Amino acid sequence: MAATVGDQLLARLREWGVEQVFGYPGDGINGIIAAFGEAEDRPRFIQTRHEEAAAFAAVGYAKFSGRPGVCVATSGPGAIHLLNGLYDAKLDHVPVVAIVGQTARSAMGGSYQQGVDLRSLFKDVASAYLAEVNVPEQLPFTLDLAFRAAETRQAPTALIIPADVQEAEYTPPAHAIKQVPSSPPSHPAVRTLPAEAELDRAAEILNAGERIAILAGQGARGADAALRQIADATDAGVAKALLGKDVLPDDLPYVTGSIGLLGTRPSYELMRGCDTLLIVGSNMPYSQFMPEFGQARAVQIDLDGSMIGLRYPVEAALVGDAEATLAALLPRLEPRGRPDWRETVEGNVASWWETLERQSLVEAKPVNPMRVVRELSERIPDDAIVAADSGSSTTWYARQLRVRGTMRCSLSGTLATMGCAVPYAIGAKFAHPDRPVVALVGDGAMQMNGLAELLTAAHYLDRWEDPRFVVCVFNNGDLNMVTWELRAMGGAPKFEPSQNLPSVSYADVANHLGFQGITVTDPERLGEVWDLAFAAQGPVLIDVHCDPDVPPIPPHVSRDQLKSTTEALLKGDPDAWDVLVRGVKTKAQELLPHRR
Known part of the structure; x- marks a missing residue:
């Protein structure tokens, strides 16, 4: 049976050393999915719960492996869902290759189902390289250029392949006018020196x-x-x-x-x-x-x-x-x-670490979120990988986690998008299946897409040599970073209809999904729970009930920030008294004498 364009696509991915492709199926990529079925799991198709998570997982894989991550999605809505993850790659300068389906060529421009102008949609996010494969002979050089541009420019690139082209018989480019050959895949090392x-x-x-x-x-x-x-x-x-x-x-x-x-x-x-x-x-x-x-x-x-x-x-x-x-x-x-x-x-530096320790021990209701990361920092293995999400929990990750050994860590740095940590952690596990991985996630990000991707992690656990996959949820019932931004930047009190989150037991949900779920409401238990998580022979979710009123105070508080926060509290913020008490107690730790 003759090889199709889909078959040749996977063969070329193997030549590029691609071991897995993160994605979600759809009829716009039926030709590619059929090729996966014939390829004996080489490369592996890793099915996430959502295309956005597939793109995030590819970004996480690229960040922690140093090699391009690859994601695939169907036409129309599938391709659209990739965009947030691909912009995360673009803004953080990460090599990702996205392969998206498109409606058949005969239907293009006819307002057909899922007929979206993907070239216009992707031209910004994939500005490093974007191509549409309209005849089989285009496949090798477009895919090769997508990889070379992604690696050279440290950016996302995209390849659009119409559904009928995927199923067409593959014909290689000829040594002829108006045809473009391509060289075998290679990964040249870049070592540039200034004048x-x-x-x-x-x-x-x-x-x-x-x-x-x-x-x-x-x-x-x-x-x-x-x-x-x-x-x-x-x-x-x-x-x-x-x-x-x-x-x-x-x-x-x-x-x-x-x-x-x-x-x-x-x-x-x-x-x-x-x-x-x-x-x-x-x-x-x-x-x-x-x-x-x-x-x-x-x-x-x-x-x-x-x-x-x-x-x-x-x-x-x-x-x-x-x-x-x-x-x-x-x-x-x-x-x-x-x-x-x-x-x-x-x-x-020495005084600051003492200050952070004291701040993490300030009494809170029920758990001070700083202490969550401090207790982790004292116990985390030297070769662990940490993926952090966006929110107030990011502050505690940024300040309290002490990197040592060969630890790796990352987050959505420039886009600062929510919902990336669990997919990042999945990508990290495929990059380094022999290392423990930790995802630090706020409850808002967990509800956004983290819960769904617990299914993905549990599903692929048998692919990972080291079974330790730990998710820690900072459960405070509040979209906390935005609440603090409202206070400190807008002078507005917390608006509960937009900020309060539905209550859910993340530990109970995790237990149903194949994780060991643990709820923590006593700060004295944090150390033993982290020890348990790193000794476990399977995935663990830690649901820590945190105090939303512990302030993420910046290293320098401007007069405008102080004025805005004060105005917000005086305007009737529902948590005004707790915010004031926690803020004063936390800031006071910087003024106490140090052991040095």
Whole structure:
């Protein structure tokens, strides 16, 4: 029987080393689904509960494996559902290849069922590469270009294949005019170096500095050894953008933790006190948490030259691979010893960890959400992978989780979309089936799509060598981050009709779906429950009843934020008294003396 375009599509995916495709079936991809049936589970079709989750899982796989994730969806609504996950990939610079069906060519333009103009729909999100396969001969080069563009540009790409083309007999491109051949799949390593003059200029700026700060983002991943050497040579402190939380471990005394609205006080102090800034692979958008403009001379390293100077004015632009560029910069530096600056940074860091510990122990009703992550941080395996969702729980992840060993962690950094953590965790498990995975999820995100994707995790548990798949739900009955944003940014009290969530026992639901569900209402049980989860021989869901009135206070509270919050409470916020009490007690921990 002759091979179809669908058959050849899967054969080419195998050549690209694709081991699984995340997706959901539909008649717009019947030709591809039939090919999966003939392919003996190579690559594996991983059925999520929703196409958005398929895209998120592909993003999670790509983030934690470093290889392109692949997702597939049917025409019309299936393709539309992919968009949120693909925008997550675009904004966080993640390689994902999306393959979508389309109505048959004979029906295009005829207002046919599920007839959506997919080229217009995908032209922004897949701007790195978008193609429609209208004849079989197009398949090899379009698919190859989709992978090469995704890897080279670290971006999502998309391939649209009409239903009748999928089922057509495959014919390879000929060595002829108006036909395009393609080379075998390959993964060339990129190691770009800046010009020598720019390296010299950067070294001159760093050598002249007295109080040096480094901001490391996800572009610094894999350059940890060189980054440590640079930090030691310059006596710098290192702050980490949220997407770069795992680029350096938090047990280094000069690592100040996350930066930005969800960041730490030592990172804020580092930026306020420095006279020189080195930005490595970061596009952190909150420039107000960087040094004041004109305060610091800046050097920036980024593989994408269009990102240089976007957040802070720089004097030296180093376009290149982070590891190679830092290695080339190191011998140009003149170690001069800045012990006072480094000692100040390390003192701030040590004091901050003490503050966080005390804040996590502040009494709450019933559980302080900070303590959830602090107890996790003390017990999490050194090789664990952590996927965080978007919401107030992200604040506790950003501040309280101490990265160590070979831990990996990520979240929807730039799109900040809800509902990504459980699909991310599924993608992480397929990337590293031999490692434990933890998803930290707010109850809003859990209700949005996390509950459904528990089914997906339970369904594929036998594919994973390490059975530990842990989901922790911060159950506070409130869309909590938006509630706090209403107070601090809008001066508006909590509006219960939009903010309150339906009550549900996530542990009971999890028990029905094949998880071990555990409900926690006593903070003293948190440690033993985390121990149980990491000792389990199967998936575990921890349903922690958290206090919604513990404030996610930023490292620096502006006068406007304080004024707006006060106005919101005075306008009749239903939780005004608890908010005030928790806020005062939490902030007070920063003022207490430290053991140092």
